[in-house]
Amino acid sequence: MKIFCIGRNYAAHAEELGNKIPSRPVVFMKPRTALLQDNKPFFLPNFDSSIHYECELVLRIGKNGKSIPERVAHSFIHSIGLGIDFTARDLQSELKDKGHPWEIAKAFDKSALLGDLKPVDLFDLSKPIHFSLHKNGEVVQQGDTSLMLFNFSRIIAEVSKYFTVQQGDLIYTGTPAGVGPIEIGDKLQGFLAESLNFTCEIL
Helix, strand or coil: CCEEEEECCEHHHHHHCCCCCCCCCEEEEECHHHEECCCCCECCCCCCCCEEECEEEEEEECCCECCCCHHHHHHHEEEEEEEEECEEHHHHHHHHHHCCCCHHHHCCCCCEEECCCEEHHHCCCCCCCEEEEEECCEEEEEEEHHHECCCHHHHHHHHHHHCCECCCCEEECCCCCCCEECCCCCEEEEEECCEEEEEEEEC
16 A cells, blocks of 8 residues: 655645645655554654644545556545644754755654545545644635645546556545644544534643
8 A cells, every 4th residue: 555645736836835746746756654643643753843734635545556647546436534734844944945855854653644535436526625734623724626736636647647547545645734743632633515524632
């Protein structure tokens, strides 16, 4: 099982971090050890004082494929959920400034929270899919698929140019504006199409 992540897929988020709008999907990966599931708590790591949440829609791939045409890419989606790409922001900024890879700021243990995955048949992919993140009861992020720079099909097609996608692989599809820091004692709740998808306590 592989975890693919798409960066800068919402223009407002790219702008809030001072990044350029990409002309094609920005792809990076996390290892399986990054997964955090079943509403388990997230323990703040001690290597960065500014850990940020980035809430995003997550696709689970349902069958194997390589160099998938965009016109049929949607048929590879098995289910859709919500997740958080936890990011060590100060460390990431330091690495970016030096021109170094920033996997250690993105791919550390338990940095990929994953909520409940729902069968793709429950969604109308022709209409916007809404989601939001609440921190301590207040909405801090909200978005929908109409705001994506690259839609699900484009993302799957792009990823499969370089990697064989396999059943069970996950794709985190990017985060909207509103990312921010977390502290011990915070409570994060993700809502997918108005339904609670995950709860995570920060310890």
